[in-house]
Amino acid sequence: MAGNTYGSSFRITTFGESHGKVNGVVMDGLPSGLMVNEKEMSDDLILRKPGKKYSTKRNEDDIPEIISGIFNGKTTGAPLTIIFHNMDVESSYYERNRFFPRPGHADLPAMIKYGYDNWDFRGGGRLSARETVSRVVAGSVARKLLLLKGIVVAGCVSSLGDMEFGMVSLEDCLSSRRRELRTPSDSYEKIAEGLLQKIISENDSVGGSVQIIVRGVPAGLGEPVFDKLKANIAYAMLGIPGSTYFEMGDGLKQSRSRGSEMMDKIVNRDGKYSWVKNHSGGILGGIATGDDIFFRIGFKPTSSIPRVHDTVDIRSGSAVEIKIVGRHDPSIVPRAVAVAESMACILILDQLMLSGEFRKPITDDENRIMNELWKTYQRVESK
């Protein structure tokens, strides 16, 4: 089966492995005339970037190179292909441990699926989260187009371990772009920093969740029955490495509540209908209501903690202990925000295109507007 393509009208195909030559993405279906450049893409890429205080020390330079689809700085309607040359790949640990699948990783099912001898085990190969660099750059391109339609996608870390960061607004999410741990406020950031330092000192890791808010999606987007907008979002989010649950709106709370507690009111706000409480998170019956769409994705704690893990030697089938060493993130959640945002951007763009948007070339005026909005939107000071 061929599972490396996502989307329908806007369709991305990613390729590459953790320790291979490159990672990359083909973006198909983009309108022509869209200004794109490698520098601009870095604004989002940096938010996924490791090598900062609380994440892996791997020196991923993450410099995008456009190898097709562009002419005079604009898209042409042809597939836009971007690659990242992999650097700083040291595979000796993986070579030494290739017969000992790590319990919390997909090593063993991958070995079974692809054959013990065939799969590229170095750094998790194709199954490494390194692949998400391709998603983030594609999301970055999609995000620009969404801005043109007045749609803003923003996210933040909404919980770390048992620490909940409470109700989060779109502004909180946007503000998180300047915080390394992507928390919704400066005070939460301090708390999160303290937690992660403790986690690191204990050779441990911690799970958490990401909140995404999408403002500006027109009412009526999405389909009822199987292809519900929320089903599409769930699919995109559960395709992110390490994801473990998906909650639409106040979904968890709803499942634990009475109908009388979850009653909502439709009101008319200057001609726009709106739900006062929006428990459903902006989607009813699979169709966008026009209110903010919001959802949460849970992530598990990093499995590769530097402890002794019990596993098997696949040559003999006998039990063996392995010690995982080297760099790892105390939590993948802060970096997952950029990935979840990107998948949301890609998905919403695809749905908009299916509904008939972006069917004409982008004009110079539109490019100007997008570039303005982009600058406003990007306030990343955490370089």
Next chain:
Amino acid sequence: MAGNTYGSSFRITTFGESHGKVNGVVMDGLPSGLMVNEKEMSDDLILRKPGKKYSTKRNEDDIPEIISGIFNGKTTGAPLTIIFHNMDVESSYYERNRFFPRPGHADLPAMIKYGYDNWDFRGGGRLSARETVSRVVAGSVARKLLLLKGIVVAGCVSSLGDMEFGMVSLEDCLSSRRRELRTPSDSYEKIAEGLLQKIISENDSVGGSVQIIVRGVPAGLGEPVFDKLKANIAYAMLGIPGSTYFEMGDGLKQSRSRGSEMMDKIVNRDGKYSWVKNHSGGILGGIATGDDIFFRIGFKPTSSIPRVHDTVDIRSGSAVEIKIVGRHDPSIVPRAVAVAESMACILILDQLMLSGEFRKPITDDENRIMNELWKTYQRVESK
């Protein structure tokens, strides 16, 4: 867009409305030679059936009629089409209230999407959960084929409101088939009955969750990256009416835990590798591990509680109060179990077929085996 088709190699298309002539389903891609009959399908349909003590009083007879794809009692390789004639449809309430969208339903987004004048508002039209009768009958056919491969799909209600039914085994799930409220034990059933009686007496409703366990899926099924097996499951489950969250394995707990708490061990059990704790719910990196696959789906409380709801009159845009009357389920969760099981059966069959299974006609021997297993499997005494 066309969102009424689900699946790839095994593909179902449903049609029909709550108060229209029929509901139905076209099943495409089934192997030829499979014995099917309308009577057998009723075993699963009855579990979704309303008209029992704690659910709507609508007299849905749910009698399946096969109108294509069968010859001498067996599938032919042509699309298997099954319809249900709708009965007992009284639309006067909906006629009277057609301009007042119900806040917790998709009435208003549907009106916006399809046009105030066009959409079939009677009983929610296409967006009614009545549509799920088609999914259950398709799941029933898929389930038989899964049994042939040693795969069992079973589910139960795992929580109602704030009442949790704890860890649930496959056997608990299977046992729930003989309980009207689909709880995992007789004692839980009593508690649930008490809760629902209270809910009814208070003109209220309650949310909850469904647990599904799939045993026997071969290690290696599913793809990494976008098309992860867990992403596919999330898509299928969030496509069920009223669903609000999806949790893979111990996903919620994982997101709140330390890596050290979630460490797992791979062990060799007589030549089969297995994870001792299976926190990931039988899927790692999007690929089945060979262990039990388990997940949970959350459902919101029924919105149509018999109270006064605040909404708008779409003719004038002004505020209006409506009183919802008539039958409603105090909780949709018990009936949702059959729907979630069915979607799981359909999905796993599709994935198996994509991986190369069921590519030859079913033999008489295989039919015999399936019929035996079916009888063992079906122990429904709650008629």
Next chain:
Amino acid sequence: MAGNTYGSSFRITTFGESHGKVNGVVMDGLPSGLMVNEKEMSDDLILRKPGKKYSTKRNEDDIPEIISGIFNGKTTGAPLTIIFHNMDVESSYYERNRFFPRPGHADLPAMIKYGYDNWDFRGGGRLSARETVSRVVAGSVARKLLLLKGIVVAGCVSSLGDMEFGMVSLEDCLSSRRRELRTPSDSYEKIAEGLLQKIISENDSVGGSVQIIVRGVPAGLGEPVFDKLKANIAYAMLGIPGSTYFEMGDGLKQSRSRGSEMMDKIVNRDGKYSWVKNHSGGILGGIATGDDIFFRIGFKPTSSIPRVHDTVDIRSGSAVEIKIVGRHDPSIVPRAVAVAESMACILILDQLMLSGEFRKPITDDENRIMNELWKTYQRVESK
């Protein structure tokens, strides 16, 4: 595999067998608000109808019954499902000859694929051209929507055996609707009648070709590379029973010519660019040019001629002679025109929807316009 669904944004799924209960089609993705009624559909169905002078005597009543997707005479946005109850099905010939596959039919590959015991051999089962009644009714619905965009699809018989009917205009095609043999002029009709009478008297059959012209497709529709508009048309046309070749524009002639003979000129006609000779048939590089799209489909002579055919007895594998008796068309080509037109309508509608058209409900004004155009378009006097 599941091959009974066609299309992407506008998607049809057909079901049913020649001698089964029904034939039918689910149309998914139609805009809401479109007026449809069973009577109107008959205008196109009659052109496919057998039971006339030169075709099978089977009494196919072809009365469409809408069983879902309609409310107050208009589409709702839900799947529009239409069934035809099969009548006049006499299977005794097929029962007697079930072990003797007919050489020019798909009997033997179907037996191999589905199992000798499983496939529904009666009248060819699912592989019968009876299935095309579903396509014609779907095409009829699609055609109305195309009229709204100023797109006209028309076809005629362009050759019968070695008899060529020369260059054909859109008007010729439209005029063929009132001729039983769908030839482009009254004089050709006489000739064709003479040919078919001779063919019948000689217990023979004859092949031929259908020409389709599509006027009004906007320049720019379609994609380059794999998903070319002409590739999509070829796929749709080679999916018609009995089809044997596909020619885009002057394709056959082009392949036999010099570049100097096939040179074309682009001219500016009042602001609209046009190709003077249009050898390419309105598509260049897979993209519509804005000129008329035209193409031809070849059909083989009916295989079931009343002669002795050499085949095998699949029980023993030994040679056997069979005599085919009963009704058959001396040529399927006249009836194939309606099917090819319908597939063209379905395909163009799907492509238009992918390009962003028909994304809003149909208004009353639009319905009025379509109904006017429909009446103008339908001038069928050959009842």
Next chain:
Amino acid sequence: MAGNTYGSSFRITTFGESHGKVNGVVMDGLPSGLMVNEKEMSDDLILRKPGKKYSTKRNEDDIPEIISGIFNGKTTGAPLTIIFHNMDVESSYYERNRFFPRPGHADLPAMIKYGYDNWDFRGGGRLSARETVSRVVAGSVARKLLLLKGIVVAGCVSSLGDMEFGMVSLEDCLSSRRRELRTPSDSYEKIAEGLLQKIISENDSVGGSVQIIVRGVPAGLGEPVFDKLKANIAYAMLGIPGSTYFEMGDGLKQSRSRGSEMMDKIVNRDGKYSWVKNHSGGILGGIATGDDIFFRIGFKPTSSIPRVHDTVDIRSGSAVEIKIVGRHDPSIVPRAVAVAESMACILILDQLMLSGEFRKPITDDENRIMNELWKTYQRVESK
């Protein structure tokens, strides 16, 4: 829309432009364990290569570089990505003539679709036949896997202008690999050389056709109704640049014949059923019969002949004459053979995978067998 991806279980996505940095292809769905190397791929690439006596003088080095999906010389189950660095790209002609669309090319529809300012006109950009280098390398990989199943795909030039090369056997097709003009015999090659020299001297070009034979496809492959095997082949072939018609088996002849002339016989040849005349080209009702599958694709004469062409200046809309200069092939047909073969290989592999084949890793033994067969198959002396 996103039209740069082909296939379902085996899925290729191509990218790149004529004068851009690279051309390339992502192959998704390949089994793991397959030995591939860049040198081997050259065997097929050379057959598409220009720069020989009768084709363009462009120095396309066509050196494939694998940038993902490989580990220790074998596929890993991850996407296999191959790029070609473009060289020898001189765009000044296109710069000078960018406002004058060439009549026989897709320049004008592409300008309309993508915007006059946006599309990459250099060498036809994405619409250049340069893109087919990606298809040929993908076809080369697919071809190896087909050999393992005993399936051979071979083609040759079957006509040039009005010169027909008669009935062609599989052996003739294979032998054509050592002839520059891909004709089926040495004597035809001489004739073709004479014709092309004349064509060149007259500043002209000529169309023609390609015949493809596929031996070894198992009976039962393919689906009836819409997704017929022949419909899939037609789609793949009409997606090749310059293609103008598609003929399945003796399709053209069949459309001009009587049923009595086209009667066929099924015979039992040592347990394998076969059709004596195989007029249908190995497919009946959309399903493979087990006999040789054969078909023809027509190609138009190269449009870019060095003459004066009448077109428009898109800035003013006024008429203008252009002189096309520089290299061009007198006929694209010889080079199209490799492309048509490749698309056939890709398609058949995809269909086989959909039917359940190649679902396990390739073993060392299988690699050995394939490498042996590959050597036997490749007898290219025309370097």
